[in-house]
Amino acid sequence: MLFLFILVAGAVLSYVGPWWVIAPVCFAGCWWLPRHAASAFWQSAGAGALLWVGYSVYLHLATGSGLAAQVAGIFTGGAPFAAGTGGMVLMLVVSALVVALVSGFSGLAGLRMRQLARPGRRRGE
Amino acid sequence: MTKLIKHIWPLAIALLLIYVFHHAWGVLPPLGKLLSPFHGYFQNTDAGKAGGGSEITLRGVTDEVVVRYDDNAVPHIFAQNDEDLYFAQGYVIARDRLWQMEFYTLVAAGRLTEVVGGAALEYDRFNRRMGMARSAEAIAERLAADTVAKKVLDAYAAGVNAYIAQLDYKDLPVEYKLLNYAPEPWSPYKSILMLMNMRNTLNGGSNDVRLTHVLAKYGPEVVADLFPNYPAMESPIVPEGTVWDFNPMAVPPVPQEVTVSPDSGLLAFSVPAPRPEVGSNNWAVGGSRSATGLPILANDPHLQLTLPSIWYQMQLSSPSVNVYGVALPGTPAIIIGFNKDVAWGVTNVGSDVMDFYRTRFRDSTCREYWHDGQWKPTTMYVETFTVKGGDELQDTLYYTHQGPVVYHKPSTTGYTDRVPVGYAMRWVTNETDGADVLTFHYLNRAKDYSDYRAALAYFTAPAQNFVFSSNDGDIAITSNGKLPLKWEGQGKYLLDGTLAAHDWQGWIPREQNPAVRNPPRGFVSSANQFPADTTYPYYLDWRFAHASRALRINERLEAMTTATADSLRDLQNDNFNVDARRILPRLLRGLATDDSIRRSAEYDALERWDYRNDADAVGATIFESWLDKLCDAVWADEFPGNEQLLYPSLDRTYQLINHEPDAKWFDNVLTADTVETIDAIICGSFRRTVSALRERFGELSADGWAWSSVKNTRIMHLVPNFTSFGRTGIVNGGGSSIVNATSGTHGPSWRMVVQLDSEWPQAYGLYPGGQSGNPGSVYYDNMIGRWAHGELDTLLFLKTVDEQSPRLRRQVVLKPKK
Numbered sequence: 001m002l003f004l005f006i007l008v009a010g011a012v013l014s015y016v017g018p019w020w021v022i023a024p025v026c027f028a029g030c031w032w033l034p035r036h037a038a039s040a041f042w043q044s045a046g047a048g049a050l051l052w053v054g055y056s057v058y059l060h061l062a063t064g065s066g067l068a069a070q071v072a073g074i075f076t077g078g079a080p081f082a083a084g085t086g087g088m089v090l091m092l093v094v095s096a097l098v099v100a101l102v103s104g105f106s107g108l109a110g111l112r113m114r115q116l117a118r119p120g121r122r123r124g125e
Numbered sequence: 126m127t128k129l130i131k132h133i134w135p136l137a138i139a140l141l142l143i144y145v146f147h148h149a150w151g152v153l154p155p156l157g158k159l160l161s162p163f164h165g166y167f168q169n170t171d172a173g174k175a176g177g178g179s180e181i182t183l184r185g186v187t188d189e190v191v192v193r194y195d196d197n198a199v200p201h202i203f204a205q206n207d208e209d210l211y212f213a214q215g216y217v218i219a220r221d222r223l224w225q226m227e228f229y230t231l232v233a234a235g236r237l238t239e240v241v242g243g244a245a246l247e248y249d250r251f252n253r254r255m256g257m258a259r260s261a262e263a264i265a266e267r268l269a270a271d272t273v274a275k276k277v278l279d280a281y282a283a284g285v286n287a288y289i290a291q292l293d294y295k296d297l298p299v300e301y302k303l304l305n306y307a308p309e310p311w312s313p314y315k316s317i318l319m320l321m322n323m324r325n326t327l328n329g330g331s332n333d334v335r336l337t338h339v340l341a342k343y344g345p346e347v348v349a350d351l352f353p354n355y356p357a358m359e360s361p362i363v364p365e366g367t368v369w370d371f372n373p374m375a376v377p378p379v380p381q382e383v384t385v386s387p388d389s390g391l392l393a394f395s396v397p398a399p400r401p402e403v404g405s406n407n408w409a410v411g412g413s414r415s416a417t418g419l420p421i422l423a424n425d426p427h428l429q430l431t432l433p434s435i436w437y438q439m440q441l442s443s444p445s446v447n448v449y450g451v452a453l454p455g456t457p458a459i460i461i462g463f464n465k466d467v468a469w470g471v472t473n474v475g476s477d478v479m480d481f482y483r484t485r486f487r488d489s490t491c492r493e494y495w496h497d498g499q500w501k502p503t504t505m506y507v508e509t510f511t512v513k514g515g516d517e518l519q520d521t522l523y524y525t526h527q528g529p530v531v532y533h534k535p536s537t538t539g540y541t542d543r544v545p546v547g548y549a550m551r552w553v554t555n556e557t558d559g560a561d562v563l564t565f566h567y568l569n570r571a572k573d574y575s576d577y578r579a580a581l582a583y584f585t586a587p588a589q590n591f592v593f594s595s596n597d598g599d600i601a602i603t604s605n606g607k608l609p610l611k612w613e614g615q616g617k618y619l620l621d622g623t624l625a626a627h628d629w630q631g632w633i634p635r636e637q638n639p640a641v642r643n644p645p646r647g648f649v650s651s652a653n654q655f656p657a658d659t660t661y662p663y664y665l666d667w668r669f670a671h672a673s674r675a676l677r678i679n680e681r682l683e684a685m686t687t688a689t690a691d692s693l694r695d696l697q698n699d700n701f702n703v704d705a706r707r708i709l710p711r712l713l714r715g716l717a718t719d720d721s722i723r724r725s726a727e728y729d730a731l732e733r734w735d736y737r738n739d740a741d742a743v744g745a746t747i748f749e750s751w752l753d754k755l756c757d758a759v760w761a762d763e764f765p766g767n768e769q770l771l772y773p774s775l776d777r778t779y780q781l782i783n784h785e786p787d788a789k790w791f792d793n794v795l796t797a798d799t800v801e802t803i804d805a806i807i808c809g810s811f812r813r814t815v816s817a818l819r820e821r822f823g824e825l826s827a828d829g830w831a832w833s834s835v836k837n838t839r840i841m842h843l844v845p846n847f848t849s850f851g852r853t854g855i856v857n858g859g860g861s862s863i864v865n866a867t868s869g870t871h872g873p874s875w876r877m878v879v880q881l882d883s884e885w886p887q888a889y890g891l892y893p894g895g896q897s898g899n900p901g902s903v904y905y906d907n908m909i910g911r912w913a914h915g916e917l918d919t920l921l922f923l924k925t926v927d928e929q930s931p932r933l934r935r936q937v938v939l940k941p942k943k
Contacts, residue, residue: 014161014163014164015163018158018164019146019147019157019158019161019163019164019165020143020146020147020157023139023143027139052160052161052162055162055163055167056162056167059162059167059168059170060167060170062170063170063171063901064903065170065171065901065902065903067166067167067169067170067299067900067901068166068167068170069849070849070850070900070901071166071299071303071849072849073848073849073850074303074846074847074848074849074850077848078848078849083849091160094156094160095160095161095162098146098156098157098160099160099161101142102139102142102143102146102157105135105136105138105139105142106135106139108135108139109135109136109138109139111135112131112132112133112134112135112136113132113133113136115132116128116129116132116133
C-alpha cells in the first residue's frame with residue numbers, strides 16, 4: 001500500500017512539482033501509513049528508485065535515444081566502460097541511489113515525526 | 126532530549142540530502158535536478174517522431190505564422206508580414222539551438238568565466254582585449270537607428286525571448302543542465318556578437334610579427350625572395366586578363382620606414398596565424414557550360430566542424446520574400462541560399478585587415494601616446510569579469526586611435542606571458558559602420574544582378590567572395606567588404622604607431638573591389654586565393670590561401686561543357702591532390718637515389734598512388750604526413766620555431782624544390798661540416814616520416830595506413846570536455862589543400878548546389894550535423910553519414926504555405942495572444 005502510494009502520488013506530483021517532491025510524498029506516506037522503521041525506509045527508497053528508474057527506462061525505450069550513455073561519458077571522462085549500455089546502467093544506478101537516499105530518509109523521517117507527534121499510536125512496535 | 130534527537134535525525138538527514146542534491150558542488154551540477162527523469166537530462170531525449178500539428182499562442186506575433194517541418198526537421202516558415210517572419214525565425218531557431226547561440230555570444234563577449242569558471246579567464250580577457258564586445262555594442266546602438274535593421278533584429282530577439290520565457294528547468298537544453306546555468310534574454314546586440322565571432326574566425330589571424338622577425342634576421346632581399354607579394358602558381362578569382370573598368374584612386378606612397386624592428390626584450394606573440402584550414406569554395410557555371418542553359422551555383426564554406434553545427438537550414442517566406450538556405454544560429458535572415466530567381470554563396474577573402482602598431486606611451490600610466498609629432502590621449506575602459514561562483518575581476522583596456530592595445534603591460538599569467546607589450550591593433554572587426562545583416566536581408570529578396578550589387582554595399586566584414594547567379598543568366602563574383610587602402614606592402618610587418626604614414630589611409634572604393642560578371646570563360650569561382658592578379662591597382666595582402674584548391678576547381682570547370690547539379694556535387698567531393706602532382710615526381714626522383722628507400726613498401730605505395738586523397742589511399746597518408754616533415758627539413762634550421770620566424774609558403778617551397786635545387790636553403794646550417802643536397806633533405810625527411818607513421822600505425826597496411834583512419838575526421842561538441850557529445854572516426858577522403866577540404870577537424874560545414882530555372886530552382890545541400898542542437902535527438906547528427914559519403918539532400922523549397930509534399934511531417938502554428 002505504502003509502496004503503491006509513493007509510486008502513484010510521486011509520479012503525479014513529479015510531473016508538476018520540483019525534483020524533490022518525492023521527499024514530502026514519502027514523508028506523508030509514512031506518516032499516514034505507519035509501519036516498522038526498516039520497512040518505512042526501504043519501501044520509500046524502493047518506490048522512489050523504481051519510479052525514477054522505471055520512468056527513465058520508459059523514456060529511453062520510447063525515444064531510442066542514447067543520451068544517458070553520452071551523459072555518463074561526460075561524467076567519466078569518456079571511460080570505455082561508460083559507453084553504450086554500461087553508461088546507461090551507470091546513470092540509472094546513480095540516479096537510483098540519489099532518489100533512494102532522499103526517499104528512504106524522508107520516509108523514515110515521516111514515521112519518526114509521527115511517533116514524536118502522536119507517541120501513543122504506534123503500530124507494529 | 127535523546128528522544129528528540131532519535132526522532133528528528135532522519136528528517137535532518139533527509140533535508141541535508143535534498144540540500145546537497147539541489148546544489149552544484151564544484152563542476153558537479155545539482156544531481157537531484159539532473160538525474161530526475163521528470164526534470165533532468167532524460168527530458169532531453171527525443172525520438173523526433175512527433176507528427177501532426179500543434180498550436181502555440183504567443184505575445185509578439187501579429188498574425189498567424191505557419192511553420193511546417195519536413196522529414197529532415199527543416200522548418201518552412203510562412204508569415205504574413207516581415208516582423209512576424211523574423212520573430213518566428215528567432216523562435217524556431219531557439220527551439221533547436223538556444224544553448225549554442227548563447228554560447229557563441231558568451232565567447233565573443235569574453236564572458237565564458239560566468240558559466241565555466243575561472244579556467245576561462247585568460248581566454249575571456251584576450252577576447253575582451255581584442256575589442257569585439259565593445260564594437261558589437263556600438264554596432265547594435267547604430268543599427269537601432271536604422272528602420273529596417275531595427276525591425277529585423279528586434280523581431281528576431283523578441284522571438285528568441287518568447288521561447289526563453291516558456292522554458293522551465295526541464296525544457297532547457299541539456300548543456301544548461303550539465304553546466305548549471307540558465308539562458309539570459311536575447312537582444313540585437315547578441316545577434317551582432319554572433320557575427321563578431323565570424324569576423325574573428327575569418328579575419329583574426331596575423332603573420333606580421335613572424336615575418337618582421339624574418340626581416341630583422343635576414344634583411345629585405347631574402348624576404349623579397351622567399352616571401353614574394355604574389356605566388357609562382359596562382360589562378361586568381363578575377364580571371365587574368367580581365368580589364369579593370371574604373372579609374373583607381375591614388376595609392377599612398379610607400380614611406381621610408383615600412384616597419385619597426387621587433388623589440389628584443391619582447392616575448393613572443395600569441396595572435397594566431399591565419400588558419401589555412403578555414404577557407405571555402407564557391408563557383409557558378411554559366412548557361413554556356415550547363416546542361417539546362419541556365420547557371421548552376423555551388424558553395425561549401427570550410428570551418429571547424431562542430432556539434433551542434435554552425436549552420437541551420439530553413440525556408441523563410443512572407444509577402445516580401447521566399448528564400449531557402451542556411452542561417453547562423455543567433456542571426457536573422459539566410460546567410461547562404463537561394464530564392465526563386467537567384468542563388469548566392471560566400472568564401473572568405475582573407476586579405477590583410479589586422480595590423481599592429483608599436484605604441485610609445487608617455488609614461489607608465491599609458492594615458493598619452495606619441496603620434497604624428499604630438500602626445501595624444503588614450504581612451505580607457507574598465508572591463509569587469511564575473512567568475513562563476515561570484516568573484517569579480519577588473520581589467521583596464523587602453524585604446525589609441527588605431528584600436529585596442531591588446532596588452533599594455535607584462536604579466537606572467539595565461540596568454541599574457543606570450544604576448545608582446547604595447548602594440549595597438551587596427552582590425553577591421555572593430556569597424557562599426559555598415560550593416561552586415563542588411564546585406565543578407567536584401568540578398569534574400571534579390572531578383573537580379575543589380576539587386577545583388579545593391580545588397581553587397583551594406584557589408585563590412587569579414588570580407589567575403591560573394592558568388593552569385595540568377596535565372597536571367599548572370600553569374601558574378603565580388604570580393605566584398607571594407608578593404609583598407611594601403612601602400613604596397615603596408616602591414617606585411619609590424620607598424621610604427623608614431624608615424625601617421627603607417628595609419629590606414631582610408632578604404633578602397635567599394636565599387637572598385639575585385640569583381641567580375643559573366644567572364645568569357647563561362648564560370649566564376651573562388652577558393653580563398655588571390656582575388657586578382659598583379660594588374661589590380663590596390664595592395665590587398667602579400668599572401669592568400671595556397672592556390673591548390675583554386676587550381677583544381679578552375680581546371681575542372683574549364684573542362685565542363687554540359688554541367689549538371691551532380692557535376693558540381695562531384696567537384697565538391699574532388700579528392701585530387703594538386704600539390705602531389707606538382708611536386709611528387711621530383712620528390713620520387715630524389716627518393717630513388719637511395720636504394721634502401723627505393724625498395725621499401727612505402728616508396729612503392731607512393732609511386733603507385735594516383736594523387737587522390739581518397740579514404741583508402743595509403744599514398745595520401747604518406748604524402749600528407751611527409752609534407753610537414755619536408756618543410757621542417759628545408760626550413761627549421763634557418764627558421765627555428767622558438768624564434769617565431771615564419772616559414773616561406775608551400776608555393777615558394779615547391780618552386781625551390783622544382784626549379785632551384787641548388788638553393789642554399791637546402792643545406793642544413795646546423796651541420797657545420799657537411800653540405801646537404803636537396804636529395805639528402807628529401808630522403809632524410811621521408812625516413813623520419815615513415816618511422817613516425819610506423820610508430821603510430823604499425824607496419825604499412827591497407828587498413829592501418831588508410832588516409833581516413835590516419836586523418837581521423839571528427840566532429841566534436843563546442844564544449845571541449847563533452848567528448849561523448851562528439852562524433853569520431855568518420856570515414857572520408859579529402860584534406861586541407863584538397864577541393865574536398867576535409868581535414869581532421871575542419872571541412873565543408875555546408876554544401877549547397879543550386880540549379881536555377883526560369884520556373885522554380887532545384888537545390889541540393891546538407892551539412893555535417895543535424896537540425897537539432899540536442900544530443901538526445903535523432904536530428905542531432907543525422908546528416909553526418911550522408912555528408913561523409915559526399916551525398917546531398919534534395920532541398921524542399923515550397924512555393925506556398927499549402928503546397929503538399931509527402932516529405933512534410935508536422936506543423937506548428939504560432940498564434941497571436943489576444
